[in-house]
Amino acid sequence: xxxxxxxxxxxxxxxxxxxxxxxxxxxxxxxxxxxxxxxxxxxxxxxxxxxxxxxxxxxxxxxxxxxxxxxxxxxxxxxxxxxxxxxxxxxxxxxxxxxxxxxxxxxxxxxxxxxxxxxxxxxxxxxxxxxxxxxxxxxxxxxxxxxxxxxxxxxxxxxxxxxxxxxxxxxxxxxxxxxxxxxxxxxxxxxxxxxxxxxxxxxxxxxxxxxxxxxxxxxxxxxxxxxxxxxxxxxxxxxxxxxxxxxxxxxxxxxxxxxxxxxxxxxxxxxxxxxxxxxxxxxxxxxxxxxxxxxxxxxxxxxxxxxxxxxxxxxxxxxxxxxxxxxxxxxxxxxxxxxxxxxxxxxxxxxxxxxxxxxxxxxxxxxxxxxxxxxxxxxxxxxxxxxxxxxxxxxxxxxxxxxxxxxxxxxxxxxxxxxxxxxxxxxxxxxxxxxxxxxxxxxxxxxxxxxxxxxxxxxxx
Numbered sequence: 225x226x227x228x229x230x231x232x233x234x235x236x237x238x239x240x241x242x243x244x245x246x247x248x249x250x251x252x253x254x255x256x257x258x259x260x261x262x263x264x265x266x267x268x269x270x271x272x273x274x275x276x277x278x279x280x281x282x283x284x285x286x287x288x289x290x291x292x293x294x295x296x297x298x299x300x301x302x303x304x305x306x307x308x309x310x311x312x313x314x315x316x317x318x319x320x321x322x323x324x325x326x327x328x329x330x331x332x333x334x335x336x337x338x339x340x341x342x343x344x345x346x347x348x349x350x351x352x353x354x355x356x357x358x359x360x361x362x363x364x365x366x367x368x369x370x371x372x373x374x375x376x377x378x379x380x381x382x383x384x385x386x387x388x389x390x391x392x393x394x395x396x397x398x399x400x401x402x403x404x405x406x407x408x409x410x411x412x413x414x415x416x417x418x419x420x421x422x423x424x425x426x427x428x429x430x431x432x433x434x435x436x437x438x439x440x441x442x443x444x445x446x447x448x449x450x451x452x453x454x455x456x457x458x459x460x461x462x463x464x465x466x467x468x469x470x471x472x473x474x475x476x477x478x479x480x481x482x483x484x485x486x487x488x489x490x491x492x493x494x495x496x497x498x499x500x501x502x503x504x505x506x507x508x509x510x511x512x513x514x515x516x517x518x519x520x521x522x523x524x525x526x527x528x529x530x531x532x533x534x535x536x537x538x539x540x541x542x543x544x545x546x547x548x549x550x551x552x553x554x555x556x557x558x559x560x561x562x563x564x565x566x567x568x569x570x571x572x573x574x575x576x577x578x579x580x581x582x583x584x585x586x587x588x589x590x591x592x593x594x595x596x597x598x599x600x601x602x603x604x605x606x607x608x609x610x611x612x613x614x615x616x617x618x619x620x621x622x623x624x625x626x627x628x629x630x631x632x633x634x635x636x637x638x639x640x641x642x643x644x645x646x647x648x649x650x651x652x653x654x655x656x657x658x659x660x661x662x663x664x665x666x667x668x669x670x671x672x673x674x675x676x677x678x679x680x681x682x683x684x685x
Contacts, residue, residue: 227282229445230520230566232453232475233379233461237566242444243473248284250276251435251472253448253456254336256293257317258302260497261324263514263525264449264481264488269330270511270610271478271519271567272447276331277608278563281555289438290333291431292318295340295424300413310414324498328511329610329617335438339430342437343416346425349433349467350405350418358466362396364408364421370401373462379475380454389455403459405429428459432467435460442470450477451487479522481514488525496525508618509534512611518570535671536577540606541613542678543580544599545634546587548614552607553600559608569609576605634679637668641677 227240242248252272255265272288279286293299294314303313325332350366353359359368370376370384377384389403397404406429409415409422416424435443441464448457457475464471480487488496501510504527513533517523544550555563556579562571583598606612640659647655660670663679671678 227278227564228566229474229476232477233472238474240444240474242284243440243442246283246285247287248279248445249287249439249443250279250289250445250447251431251439251443252288252290252333252446253431253452254290254292254333255318255321256296256298257314257321258296258298259317260320260499262481262488262497263501263510265321266324266328266330266498267481267514267523268447268449268478269325270328270514272476273330273610274515274519274569274608275445275447275476275567277610278567281608286334287439288331288334289435290336291434292336292338293427293430294318294338295414296427304412327498327502327507328514329508329615331610337434337438339425339434342430342434343418343425345433345437346406346429347418349429349436349463352467353405353463356466356468358462359405360398361406361420362398363394364423365394365396365404366406366418366420366423367394367397367402368405368459368463368466369399370403370459370462371399373466375465376462377458379461380458382454382458387454389459403428403455403462405463428456428463431456432460432463432469432471436464436467436469436471441468443472445474445476446472447476447478450479453477476519478519479517481523481525483525485524501530505530505534506618508611508613509537512537512609515569515609515611516573519567536573537611537613539678540576540580540602543583543587544602544606544613546638547596547599548634550596550599550603552604552612553597555605555608556601559605563608572605572609576602579605637663637679641670641679645677 228237229240230236231238240248250272252268255261276286276288295310299314300310303310306313350359353368354361354366358372359366361367377387384401387401389401391404394404394407404426406418406420407423407426409424414424415422435446446457446460461471482488498510505513510530513530514523516533556575558575559572562568562575565571579598579602583595583602586592586595586598603612603614607615640663644656644659647653647659663670668679
């Protein structure tokens with residue numbers, strides 16, 4: 225089987241063929257650290273973490289770079305409005321993002337370069353673009369001229385004459401369609417020296433310069449949210465091509481988290497911070513939810529769908545906890561085919577739940593050895609999605625109960641549930657009800673499902 229990816233740039237599914245055999249190079253647009261992260265931000269992190277896991281599973285040495293935009297108009301404005309230095313504001317919110325990534329089990333990138341740490345590379349990049357005749361300096365600003373670059377607009381499908389760069393006109397701009405690579409210094413704002421005067425980076429320049437510095441002039445995959453296609457990614461491509469680089473061979477864009485059909489954003493006032501949602505579900509359950517839809521589709525948020533996803537995760541968790549010492553083994557062929565099909569996670573999850581049902585049937589038939597083999601498959605598949613219930617990352621949940629204690633509790637509760645099942649089979653309803661009431665009094669909630677009884681600790685909401 226071969227991994228096939230939907231390439232946004234060419235608008236088609238393509239076989240993944242890396243620049244360097246055996247290696248996969250990935251650049252992901254990371255956070256602009258202007259505020260606390262919400263689940264719209266984290267969906268991208270989870271989606272591309274799943275991509276990384278699958279690439280590694282397929283034997284690739286993955287070089288994964290995710291940048292941090294730590295200087296930006298919004299950062300400067302928000303810091304000023306709150307009476308704080310821009311660098312302190314950025315660092316504070318970067319820590320919040322790192323906390324959220326870690327909470328949801330997102331693997332740290334191979335490298336996490338910062339915009340402010342790559343001013344030299346940006347200057348060199350602008351010099352290449354100007355020397356090639358695709359850029360110019362005026363009044364301390366530096367602009368790129370997309371009209372001079374072949375193929376501009378292909379990614380977003382927009383016509384050059386109809387484009388709006390979404391930026392205020394700086395002084396000296398020759399064409400309103402030109403975009404800013406470097407902004408002339410303003411009083412009270414941070415700045416760095418360049419051959420064209422003091423100033424600071426424009427938004428698009430940093431990614432072109434950093435991606436090519438660490439992954440080469442041509443690399444494999446560039447990822448990010450759907451909202452970044454234009455102008456950000458379109459302008460990254462323009463700068464790279466103007467500088468003589470091939471840039472990304474594949475473009476992958478994840479869909480938004482929406483509420484009532486609208487993109488989650490601060491301007492709509494419908495932001496759901498990660499920390500708030502962790503009052504409803506455990507971190508592993510939130511990750512399961514964010515990764516459950518196909519990465520290119522919209523994920524419509526509601527509390528009901530979040531709780532449904534958490535319950536679905538618990539059904540898988542309940543099964544694998546019967547075999548706490550069973551290591552992950554191998555994924556099924558059906559799961560692998562789904563993942564190779566442009567990371568079709570919904571199909572992959574359907575296979576996981578079918579496999580869990582098969583395992584529960586084996587348990588019900590007292591074929592423990594076969595059920596244990598199935599548990600190894602389930603763990604392997606869940607690990608690709610980053611939600612293996614027995615992974616050490618989830619060893620201590622928000623309840624503060626260590627996994628060792630949870631395993632012991634599961635053993636005791638499972639014995640009670642088996643006693644209850646036997647009583648029900650014998651139509652001894654008094655004993656069956658007594659078991660359930662005793663568990664309820666101990667704070668154990670039992671739910672009868674098609675996959676057998678599932679238990680969970682009651683939580684105050």
